[in-house]
Amino acid sequence: MRIAVASGKGGTGKTTVATSLALCLAADRTQAQPAPDPQLFLDCDVEAPNAHLFLKPTFERRQEVGLPIPRVDEAKCTHCGKCAEVCQYHAIAVLGKKVLVFPQLCHGCGSCTLICPEHAISEVSDVMGVLESGTADSGIHFARGVMNVGEPMATPVIRQLKKWATPKPDQIVILDASPGTSCPVVESVRGADFLLLVTEPTPFGLHDLKLAVQVGRELNLSMGVVVNRDGIGDGGVDDFCETEGLPILMRIPFDRAIAEGIAQGRTLVEIRPEYLALFQKMFLQITERER
Amino acid sequence: MKIIITTVSPTIESEVDPRFGRGAYLLVVDLDTMEWQAHPNPGVSASGGAGIQAAQFVTEHKADAVISGDFGPHAFEALHAAGVPMYVFGDSHTAQDVIACFKAGQLKQVGAATREDCHHEGKT
Numbered sequence: 438m439r440i441a442v443a444s445g446k447g448g449t450g451k452t453t454v455a456t457s458l459a460l461c462l463a464a465d466r467t468q469a470q471p472a473p474d475p476q477l478f479l480d481c482d483v484e485a486p487n488a489h490l491f492l493k494p495t496f497e498r499r500q501e502v503g504l505p506i507p508r509v510d511e512a513k514c515t516h517c518g519k520c521a522e523v524c525q526y527h528a529i530a531v532l533g534k535k536v537l538v539f540p541q542l543c544h545g546c547g548s549c550t551l552i553c554p555e556h557a558i559s560e561v562s563d564v565m566g567v568l569e570s571g572t573a574d575s576g577i578h579f580a581r582g583v584m585n586v587g588e589p590m591a592t593p594v595i596r597q598l599k600k601w602a603t604p605k606p607d608q609i610v611i612l613d614a615s616p617g618t619s620c621p622v623v624e625s626v627r628g629a630d631f632l633l634l635v636t637e638p639t640p641f642g643l644h645d646l647k648l649a650v651q652v653g654r655e656l657n658l659s660m661g662v663v664v665n666r667d668g669i670g671d672g673g674v675d676d677f678c679e680t681e682g683l684p685i686l687m688r689i690p691f692d693r694a695i696a697e698g699i700a701q702g703r704t705l706v707e708i709r710p711e712y713l714a715l716f717q718k719m720f721l722q723i724t725e726r727e728r
Numbered sequence: 729m730k731i732i733i734t735t736v737s738p739t740i741e742s743e744v745d746p747r748f749g750r751g752a753y754l755l756v757v758d759l760d761t762m763e764w765q766a767h768p769n770p771g772v773s774a775s776g777g778a779g780i781q782a783a784q785f786v787t788e789h790k791a792d793a794v795i796s797g798d799f800g801p802h803a804f805e806a807l808h809a810a811g812v813p814m815y816v817f818g819d820s821h822t823a824q825d826v827i828a829c830f831k832a833g834q835l836k837q838v839g840a841a842t843r844e845d846c847h848h849e850g851k852t
Contacts (some may be wrong), residue, residue: 521784527777532787532810539802542777 439610440723441629441658445645447616449635450665450689452482455613456491457705458633461716462609463575464706475572476609479602480581481625483566483594488613491704494579496571502582502597504545504590505560509536513557520549520558541589566594568601578602591621599628618648623656631723632658633686639670643677650681659726663719666691684726686719729759731830732786733823734796738766740823746797749778755823756789759831779803786812795826795835804841814838 442455459478480488507520507529518531528543529536540563550558565588570580580602582594604610614625626632632653636642646662653660662678667688678685689695689705689712698708706712734751735742745751749771757764770785771778779799783806786794794807795815807814815835820826829835 527771527774527780530780530784530806532784532806535809537780537806537809539777539780539805542780542802 438631438724438727439604439612439629440631440633441612441614441626442633442635443614443622443626443649443652444616444635445618445647445649446636446642449616449637449642450663451616451635452488452491452613453665453689453699453705454633454635454663454687455611456488457712458716458720459492459577459611460575460704460706461713462611462720463577464713465717474605474608475576475578476611477578477580477602477604479598479610479612480579481595481598481612481621482615483582483584483591483598483621484615486581486583489579489581490702492573492575492577492579494571494573494577496569498568498570500568500601501562501564502566502568502594502601503562503564504540504543504593505547506540506543506545506563507538507549507558508561509538510557510559511536513555515555515557517554519552519554523548523552544590545593565590568594568598570602578608591615592624595621595624599624618645618652622649623652626652626658627656629658630727632656632660633663633723634660634683635663635665636674637666637670638664638668638672638674639666640673642670643673646674647677650683661686661719661723661726663687663689665689684722686722687715729792730790731757731759731827732789732791732794733757733817733826734769735766735823738768740764740827742766742823743821744795744797744817744823744826748794748796748799748803749774749780749782751782751796754782754785756791757823757827759827777802780806783807783810783812786810793830795830799838799842801841804838816842 442451444451462476480486520529521531526542528539529549566584568582582598584594615621634649636646661684668691733755734745735753735755736745738753753766754769755766771781779802783803787810793813817826820829
């Protein structure tokens, strides 16, 4: 089962919820006999991954990640322009007797290589970042992508992270997405069995929650909401969830002690152990909705 | 001599459009005959690489110079590789002003991109 945690608005508590959900399931597992496989946690926020600060894995595997970028053999090229014509992203341009490749626009689809009648195009890997994985003391299998500074495209890194860190058939996977509702989020939550949307009860939280719900609907995902910083703002998020038939699965109060603990790198279930039971309950609700 | 100017509407009386890749029209002007033709900029609706598309248009029309308000890094790289000189129109407001200033040698030629990259992530 794959549970993706996303939010729309940034800073609402995605990682807070995702890491504590993972820890609660890990604690559950150690009590069960026989113990199932520990779950897999994927930090898909490759532009600013931070879940490792809370789950503290020891990274054991590391792999560079990149895209196949075209390289043109000028000796074979006849400047026919077919490569530039086929490229949807304008990453290759034929300008008179010159061919230019713009790696930052290239999506690595390989169309130019396939269409070149002179076989003048070969592909070289353009490294965009690294994938890392390891295990935490809690038993959680952890994997993340880290994009190199200055790289504009997160999507290929996320796509390859999901492929690289393949779960076992019955393993529970928790994916921590980046904020927003653009391509990286779509790539992160695509294929999930459940989309957990973390929001705050403010007009900003509501605005971005609405966008995130649209993404979830478009991808045909089951969804539930966690209201973080409950007690601030207004009733807009509650009203929206009721109208849209979105279950509110948890409420986390606006509490200085929680904020201080998170700032020190502690997880919600460490700061407030009573949340272990609440996360377990939420997980059961999610699995029941799935059945 | 053939030049291309970015304009807001498809006539030679038009105001200039300060954007190269996403300027509304590309006005192709033959300075010897003063014949002109306006083409919709192919880059306008691109999700990314607008400047590159517009630069390809410029080379396909074999322009001897291109005049706009602004050249991004991709457009600059492409036009530079193609050997097309780039000029910025400064205070000129209409295409006709621009042509007059260009003929008088009053426009500044650009030796580097005039603005930072704007990163667009295309749809996958």
